[in-house]
Amino acid sequence: MLMEETTELRGQEQTQKSEETTLQIGNYPVMQSALDVLEALGKKNKIILKSKGNSIPNAVAVANIITEKMLKDKSKVEKIILDTVAAAGIGNMTSTIEIILTKN
Secondary structure, rough: OOOOOOEOOOOOHHHHOOEEEEEEOOOOOHHHHHHHHHHHHHHOOEEEEEEEEEHHHHHHHHHHHHHHHOOOOOOOEEEEEEEEEEOOOOEEEEEEEEEEEEEE
């Protein structure tokens, strides 16, 4: 698997004891990343795609491939979270994205 996979509890779901799979999307081939996401969706019903900087378009492309091509009408984008992180004192800013995909 090309991407880093982690399992973490988030927000209100911590009280429900549900686990989510988080995949870091980098500058890897988009179709390989999409196949990794498809494999993860086979194991869990909800995954989170995370990306930052120049690899954000890859994460969006992977989400589109999954929801519009591979699992059309069987999956959806539940939520998209955009954020910007500023480095302390330097002034550099890095954009981040989280795309939450669910399988119907």
